[in-house]
Amino acid sequence: MSGGRPGARPGPGRPEPAGAPAEARETSGATTGLVLAFVRQELGEDAVQEVLRRAQVPHTAEELTQPSTWTSYETRIRLFTAATELLGDPNVMFRMGAESLRTGMAPALVVLVRAMGSPRQVFQRLPKAVANFSTTSTMTVQEVGPTSATLRYELHDGYAHSRLDCDYARGLITMIPTIFGLAPARVVHEECESSGYEACVYHLSWDRRSRRPWGRRRSVSADPELTALREQVRSLQSAATDLVDGGDLETVLARIVERAAAAVLAPAYLLAVSAPGGGAPLVHSAGLPAAEVPGLTARLLAGEDLGPGAVTVDVASARRTHGRLAALHRPGDGGLGDERAMLAAYAGHAAAALDLVLALEDSRSEARRAGALLDLAHRLALAADADEVCAVVADALPRIVGCGSSGVMLWEPASAALRTTACVGLRPEAEIVLRTTTLRAEDVPELFGMLSDREPRVLDTDRSSGPLRTLLGSLDLHSAVAVPLLAGTTFLGVVTASWTAGELGDGPDRDVLARLRGVGDQASTALQKARLLETVRHQATHDALTGLPNRVLFRERLAAALAAVPDGGAVGVLFCDLDRFKAVNDTLGHAAGDELLRQVSARLRAAVRPGDTVGRLSGDEFAVLLPRLGTPADAGSVVARVAEAFGDPFRLDGTPVDVGTSTGVAVHSGRVSDVAAVAEQLLRDADAAMYRHKHRDRPPTPSPRPAS
Numbered sequence: 081m082s083g084g085r086p087g088a089r090p091g092p093g094r095p096e097p098a099g100a101p102a103e104a105r106e107t108s109g110a111t112t113g114l115v116l117a118f119v120r121q122e123l124g125e126d127a128v129q130e131v132l133r134r135a136q137v138p139h140t141a142e143e144l145t146q147p148s149t150w151t152s153y154e155t156r157i158r159l160f161t162a163a164t165e166l167l168g169d170p171n172v173m174f175r176m177g178a179e180s181l182r183t184g185m186a187p188a189l190v191v192l193v194r195a196m197g198s199p200r201q202v203f204q205r206l207p208k209a210v211a212n213f214s215t216t217s218t219m220t221v222q223e224v225g226p227t228s229a230t231l232r233y234e235l236h237d238g239y240a241h242s243r244l245d246c247d248y249a250r251g252l253i254t255m256i257p258t259i260f261g262l263a264p265a266r267v268v269h270e271e272c273e274s275s276g277y278e279a280c281v282y283h284l285s286w287d288r289r290s291r292r293p294w295g296r297r298r299s300v301s302a303d304p305e306l307t308a309l310r311e312q313v314r315s316l317q318s319a320a321t322d323l324v325d326g327g328d329l330e331t332v333l334a335r336i337v338e339r340a341a342a343a344v345l346a347p348a349y350l351l352a353v354s355a356p357g358g359g360a361p362l363v364h365s366a367g368l369p370a371a372e373v374p375g376l377t378a379r380l381l382a383g384e385d386l387g388p389g390a391v392t393v394d395v396a397s398a399r400r401t402h403g404r405l406a407a408l409h410r411p412g413d414g415g416l417g418d419e420r421a422m423l424a425a426y427a428g429h430a431a432a433a434l435d436l437v438l439a440l441e442d443s444r445s446e447a448r449r450a451g452a453l454l455d456l457a458h459r460l461a462l463a464a465d466a467d468e469v470c471a472v473v474a475d476a477l478p479r480i481v482g483c484g485s486s487g488v489m490l491w492e493p494a495s496a497a498l499r500t501t502a503c504v505g506l507r508p509e510a511e512i513v514l515r516t517t518t519l520r521a522e523d524v525p526e527l528f529g530m531l532s533d534r535e536p537r538v539l540d541t542d543r544s545s546g547p548l549r550t551l552l553g554s555l556d557l558h559s560a561v562a563v564p565l566l567a568g569t570t571f572l573g574v575v576t577a578s579w580t581a582g583e584l585g586d587g588p589d590r591d592v593l594a595r596l597r598g599v600g601d602q603a604s605t606a607l608q609k610a611r612l613l614e615t616v617r618h619q620a621t622h623d624a625l626t627g628l629p630n631r632v633l634f635r636e637r638l639a640a641a642l643a644a645v646p647d648g649g650a651v652g653v654l655f656c657d658l659d660r661f662k663a664v665n666d667t668l669g670h671a672a673g674d675e676l677l678r679q680v681s682a683r684l685r686a687a688v689r690p691g692d693t694v695g696r697l698s699g700d701e702f703a704v705l706l707p708r709l710g711t712p713a714d715a716g717s718v719v720a721r722v723a724e725a726f727g728d729p730f731r732l733d734g735t736p737v738d739v740g741t742s743t744g745v746a747v748h749s750g751r752v753s754d755v756a757a758v759a760e761q762l763l764r765d766a767d768a769a770m771y772r773h774k775h776r777d778r779p780p781t782p783s784p785r786p787a788s
Contacts, residue, residue, distance in 0.1 A: 177251020
């Protein structure tokens with residue numbers, strides 16, 4: 081355990097000041113809280129702030145009052161010094177210790193001390209409890225009797241002894257008999273480390289019975305034990321309210337650890353509770369090195385003994401057991417009495433608070449899921465195509481299902497395979513792996529089975545087929561659920577929710593499967609709609625016979641190419657009109673003419689460059705968009721390939737038919753200011769060039785001679 085080692089981590093809820101070194105956990109908040117309470121009662125709240133300013137303490141008064149806030153020995157001495165200077169009393173630290181019962185000693189500590197029965201029993205066990213307040217010194221009992229004791233108090237090596245610290249310790253020792261209604265103990269202190277001795281030695285004596293005339297007749301309200309019990313009840317009630325007010329679960333768990341110190345003083349605490357959705361337990365600790373937390377957590381949840389200095393209890397309510405809480409002491413140290421009962425009482429309040437917080441969290445989760453479902457429906461209604469539908473679904477799944485990552489894979493009937501269209505939640509390298517992976521039905525038994533029965537599949541790295549185990553491992557995933565996307569009986573693909581090891585616990589429950597099915601149904605409907613829209617859009621912008629872009633789409637692409645042409649670049653348009661097309665229709669029939677147009681479109685697509693667009697503008701008139709020409713002369717090579725495409729005869733109903741073509745080309749160079757005007761001009765120029773080519777062998781029409 082970290083104890084008082086310099087550099088130990090601070091307690092929860094207390095951030096480190098920017099640029100400040102880590103505060104060593106050497107002084108309990110029970111001590112710093114008593115200092116501030118005494119100053120507040122003597123001089124008021126402004127004096128407390130002045131003490132903090134003079135001591136240059138990087139903490140607020142509220143933080144220093146929390147028992148879970150541990151500070152360094154140096155901070156403790158600076159606070160002692162500042163309080164002594166401000167109050168102007170060299171004996172104030174002794175008074176502070178002696179009057180601690182009045183100024184705010186922890187109620188749980190008073191109850192434990194009183195339960196021991198006598199000052200003698202307390203002094204016998206006091207050395208083991210010293211580490212609950214300070215880890216920089218060691219106390220030993222040299223002798224103890226019914227009304228006397230001798231204690232030795234030695235500061236550890238590496239620390240400079242302070243007379244103020246000694247005065248405070250003496251005051252605390254004299255106070256112990258007053259908890260039992262006796263007069264303060266008398267202390268003889270002749271050996272002090274500040275005077276050069278190896279240790280401070282305190283010779284104590286106290287009365288067996290109170291010498292005060294009112295000792296036996298003191299009022300019930302003045303009894304220290306009853307006062308402490310009342311304060312403890314109020315503290316527990318306040319703790320329950322404070323926990324519930326924490327809001328989110330993480331904040332509540334951190335507060336449970338903070339407030340545990342009010343029940344049992346210890347150098348370190350550990351809390352482990354079950355995660356609401358399953359998976360790895362939620363762990364919060366204070367005063368423990370990070371490297372020790374996982375091992376101690378496993379032992380705590382397994383019910384193993386954490387050592388003689390550990391106080392462990394269940395955090396359980398009437399409804400459920402949430403986990404376990406431990407207050408941890410260093411080996412050889414411990415408490416004064418039955419701290420387990422104190423901690424168990426607090427843990428019961430914490431469990432009740434967790435019941436309420438988890439119920440609220442479930443309610444909030446359902447509200448978030450409902451909102452996510454509404455948002456999904458809205459976004460799917462606006463999705464323009466299948467890719468967008470898949471992206472919207474994959475993005476919404478983690479919020480609706482509670483998975484760590486998700487995806488949508490669409491079915492390709494031609495190759496009998498699934499390919500990833502969208503995914504979220506994976507690291508970039510894993511996403512690349514998933515998007516480049518093809519799952520074929522012949523290789524993946526789970527996919528083959530889904531095609532047969534149309535039922536979801538639960539996958540994991542332990543029981544799935546080899547290809548899926550390999551894929552899950554490469555994605556750093558442990559388990560996944562795949563739900564089929566169906567349009568009637570047509571298989572469209574799958575939607576997946578996935579988790580890393582420890583995220584899901586024992587596997588997906590019925591709620592997860594139900595929510596995933598619901599999202600799958602919405603996705604299937606949206607995919608059907610998107611594909612229908614894609615079909616309608618395709619029909620509106622493509623030629624039904626050849627599948628080529630029609631005049632509308634060709635003009636759109638021409639305008640886009642002109643808008644994007646860079647300086648020094650050029651855009652060209654090639655017009656192509658078939659020769660003797662009417663003769664084919666007249667002699668072989670319109671079916672043969674249609675087949676000729678389909679074969680022409682295939683040859684033109686094969687002749688042009690990648691990125692060029694071939695369109696059918698009307699009848700036997702085709703056009704080619706050349707969007708990336710380095711110079712106007714580059715269009716000539718495309719014109720030559722188009723002419724070559726008509727070199728071989730076409731076969732129509734088994735008959736070879738020679739069909740020629742007339743072509744014309746127009747090119748625009750440089751940036752375009754008026755896209756619409758330039759596009760229209762290019763189309764007219766290409767059409768005119770094609771017309772000239774078609775009538776190249778005809779004699780010119782004679783011009784009428786002017787009248788004489």
